[in-house]
Amino acid sequence: MEHHPLVSWPEHGLIRSARWASRHRLPESLVTAGDELRADHFVRWARRGRAVLWRGDHRTARQVLAAAKRRLEPRATGFREHRLATARRAHLLSRLVVELDAGHRLALRHGPDVADACGQVLPAGPLLIPLTELLGVLGAHRWRTEGLRVPVLDRRIHPHHGVFAPTRQEYLDLVAGAPWPDPVTAFDIGTGTGVLALLLAHRGARHVVATDVEPRAVACARENTAGHGIEVLRTDLFPPCRADLVVCNPPWLPGVPGSSLDAAVYDPGSAMLRGFLHGLPHHLTPGGEGWLVLSDLAERLGLRTRDELTGTIAAAGLTVLDRLDVRPRHRTDRGPFAAQRAAEVVSLWRLAVADRPATPGVGPPAAGTRAVRCRLP
Ligand SMILES: C[S@@+](CC[C@H](N)C(=O)[O-])C[C@H]1O[C@@H](n2cnc3c(N)ncnc32)[C@H](O)[C@@H]1O
Structure with missing residues (x-):
């Protein structure tokens, strides 16, 4: 409050x-x-x-x-x-x-x-x-009244005040074009406007659960996804069950947010990124895939290294199946970090549970380990 x-x-x-x-x-x-x-x-x-x-x-x-x-x-x-x-x-x-x-x-x-x-x-x-x-x-x-056109969905999305708006849409093209594992259940972790949850349903996921910690995002996603059979929950990271495909586009810069909108960009100590990676093995069904959407801007600004990211992926007991890259279309040539922004690459990391177990003692509490497959409605 x-x-x-x-x-x-x-x-x-x-x-x-x-x-x-x-x-x-x-x-x-x-x-x-x-x-x-x-x-x-x-x-x-x-x-x-x-x-x-x-x-x-x-x-x-x-x-x-x-x-x-x-x-x-x-x-x-x-x-x-x-x-x-x-x-x-x-x-x-x-x-x-x-x-x-x-x-x-x-x-x-x-x-x-x-x-x-x-x-x-x-x-x-x-x-x-x-x-x-x-x-x-x-x-x-x-924006809320006029909406924002999302060509991959062939419709408009209506962002609410303080909720991350999909203005740069190359990450949506990545999710729209990645090889489809034909999931029965799919999660969208940190759903914002609900745009990725809609895309998962649009691509054919039969049961989609979207989560967010921000009440404004939950209300916004519920409004945007109404009538599409998508469940939107206010929760930290995962629902207490497993899915065949788990997608997450976390805030991409380590840092303390200064406002609710900032919370979609800044992730204190990369907590959401690490929580997602370490929780993923406990929320995937056997053979399931995790899709992490992440810009490398933090690496270009010296805020995180590539080794830290790949090290966390391995320590979580995950393996990289593939990485799909895209260069943002809307480059900014103004401002103090124009060079880093112009060189930015956004990637979709296709992750799966590795044969080798996760590093013992590293990772989230065991809350999700008993997770069961989500029951279909
Ligand atoms: C970069 S935005 C992505 C929004 C949306 N998925 C999209 O792609 O347009 C990150 C979202 O993660 C949410 N978030 C941050 N920490 C979270 C957590 N621990 N659990 C669930 N959601 C979280 C933020 O509120 C924000 O809506």
Whole structure:
């Protein structure tokens, strides 16, 4: 349950209050300001822990935000330092705040209609929310209503706010094109929008179970997969049974997530990756296959080595049947890590239980070892 503390501030001789709807910590103080505020001034206040409650024109607020963003451009060179600097910038920018009334309306000149978008994902108003986060809610709402076209499924997928959206789809082509083991049961571990679960059902898996730890992802996957006979469970990694095919596209960079969306990209200490690999032998039926979808960007950024990955696969008692590679189509040639991103390769590792047992003492608790084949409905 997210916590939304009350914030109070003086305005026109009154003490006003609203709930704080942000992943960023509360500001030390809050002042109201409008169109006269310059970006430099805002940045100075933000650095001192003071937030600005915007009362001017919505367009001017966006200009101030854009100018402050340029002034706070991170200059760090290493990936970890750059991430820290980017998080620090996001925190400072979060100090430009707007108010939403009890009906989630934004009372600013030229302000857009945000009530529907905010009503779906924010707690009851009145609220104070950083303008950056309000813009995020609006962008996510557009995706949720319009959906994202997924050619391999010949349909649209509707990502929810804070759920990983399949914008880069080369990994879907990998899963669509890999030799099909004709599974009766298949799992999609860490399902997000449910897109891979749908693809498994589309390719012919008769019983598909999808899991995720994030409640928003579970709700989103249930909505997207409704009517396809797919079971979506909120659970850590595996359901308590076995399948003929187990697919996982885990967060691909080791690191601590800073937000719920970050949790789809950053995996603290590669815990999900290792948990998936070590749990896999206990959740595959005899002769079953595990498909791990993973980008090598972490290796290119010096965050993980190839030997660490293949060592974990072997220590889990797995063997690599094959590896299918694809180069991302949407290359970015901007930003500090453009070269690494341009060279990135996404792979589908086809894994099976090795004849040799797993390294003793390495791996997950034995919770899954008694797992049985999933019963068909
Ligand atoms: C990179 S996203 C992939 C989403 C989706 N499968 C896809 O391919 O578009 C990783 C997903 O794993 C989920 N996740 C992270 N840790 C998990 C865990 N321990 N158990 C289940 N799901 C987890 C995240 O919430 C996120 O939805």
